[in-house]
Each structure stands twice: as C-alpha cells, then as structure tokens.
Amino acid sequence: MRCCTNKLEWFHRTVLVIGLCLCSSIVCAEGIVISKAEARLTDEGYQLSADFDIQLSPTVETALKHGVTLYFVSELAINRSRWYWMDTDVARDEQSAKLSFNALTQQYRITRGSLFQSFNDLKDALTVLGHQVAPPVPVALLDKNGGGYFSRLLKKGSECCSAFAQMELDVTQLPKPLQVNALTNEDWNLKSEPYRWVIQPGAVDKETQP
Numbered sequence: 001m002r003c004c005t006n007k008l009e010w011f012h013r014t015v016l017v018i019g020l021c022l023c024s025s026i027v028c029a030e031g032i033v034i035s036k037a038e039a040r041l042t043d044e045g046y047q048l049s050a051d052f053d054i055q056l057s058p059t060v061e062t063a064l065k066h067g068v069t070l071y072f073v074s075e076l077a078i079n080r081s082r083w084y085w086m087d088t089d090v091a092r093d094e095q096s097a098k099l100s101f102n103a104l105t106q107q108y109r110i111t112r113g114s115l116f117q118s119f120n121d122l123k124d125a126l127t128v129l130g131h132q133v134a135p136p137v138p139v140a141l142l143d144k145n146g147g148g149y150f151s152r153l154l155k156k157g158s159e160c161c162s163a164f165a166q167m168e169l170d171v172t173q174l175p176k177p178l179q180v181n182a183l184t185n186e187d188w189n190l191k192s193e194p195y196r197w198v199i200q201p202g203a204v205d206k207e208t209q210p
Contacts, residue, residue, distance in 0.1 A: 076165050
C-alpha cells in the first residue's frame with residue numbers, strides 16, 4: 001500500500017513539473033514583436049513611432065543580471081514608391097539604446113546617448129525601451145520639389161509612401177567571449193520581423209496595429 005502511495009505522489013509531482021514547464025514556455029516566449037505603429041501628422045511634419053514587445057530569453061536575462069550590457073537598435077523609415085524603379089528612402093532614423101543592470105542598487109538602466117532612466121522592475125524597463133519615436137519628417141521632403149506633390153497624391157488616395165519599423169538586439173556589441181556563442185545560439189536571436197504599412201490620408205493620424 002505504501003508503494004502505491006509513493007508511486008501516486010511521484011506521478012503527481014511529475015505532472016506538476018510538466019505543467020509548470022509548459023506554462024513557463026507559454027508565458028516566457030522570448031523575442032521582439034511589434035504591437036503598435038503609427039505615422040502621425042504634426043505641425044513639424046510626419047512623425048513615426050512604434051511599440052515593440054520585448055521578451056528576453058532566460059539566457060539573455062541571466063547575462064544581463066551578471067553585468068552584461070545589452071544594446072538594442074531600432075529603425076523607423078518612410079519610403080516613397082516609384083513605379084519605374086525601386087522604392088527609395090525619404091527618411092530613415094536609427095536609434096541605439098543600452099540596457100544594463102546594477103547589482104548594487106538592484107536597478108535596471110536604459111541609456112540613450114547622455115540620457116538615462118532607472119527602473120526597479122525589468123518589465124517596466126523593457127516597456128520603455130520598446131517605445132521608439134523618430135524625429136518628424138518635414139512634408140517638404142515628401143513632396144516632389146516641395147510643390148505639394150505628396151499631399152495631392154494623398155488626397156487622391158494614392159499609396160505613394162510606406163513606413164517601416166524594426167528592432168533587434170545587436171550581438172556585435174556584446175563582449176568578445178560572448179559574441180561567438182551569441183551568433184550560434186538561438187537564445188540570443190532577438191529580432192522583430194520587418195513591419196511595413198502604407199501611409200494613407202485617412203489613417204495618417206491613427207495608429208496601426210499588426
């Protein structure tokens with residue numbers, strides 16, 4: 001009878017472990033996914049912004065907590081379509097941000113240039129890190145010779161311009177001993193799929209959700 005009880009307890013523990021593993025794999029799915037993007041018309045021009053959902057893999061999170069600084073690079077761009085040739089970039093903005101952890105204060109820090117923010121929670125830090133905003137693009141750059149060509153096409157509903165957004169973890173900025181491992185280990189492959197959307201007159205001031 002005791003043998004049967006031990007087997008039953010072992011079975012319950014096994015099921016519990018498997019269940020926890022499955023839940024962990026669902027909740028902690030790592031990667032970078034774009035959740036929102038928009039092209040907003042302001043007084044200064046068209047401004048692109050995007051929100052990326054960043055989930056670190058256990059390997060990357062462990063490295064971060066052991067003093068490894070993570071570098072994230074984002075791209076936001078506006079392309080002009082040309083029927084006679086390949087599309088061309090009207091404006092492209094690339095931003096780099098560093099994510100680090102201070103073991104002494106137990107805080108996470110995001111650094112952009114000379115500016116930085118500190119967070120007690122990793123989730124809050126990743127939310128702020130994932131919000132990217134590009135400088136406004138003057139409408140004159142989008143218009144042909146500054147004569148209102150782009151604006152007239154928008155009024156006609158022509159899909160003459162499209163926007164692009166992407167974000168990734170730059171493994172080339174990691175310490176040399178980690179770079180070789182990161183290039184071959186999927187745990188370090190944190191990169192969003194390229195996201196493109198058309199800038200249309202009816203949606204210029206509205207957000208676009210994938």
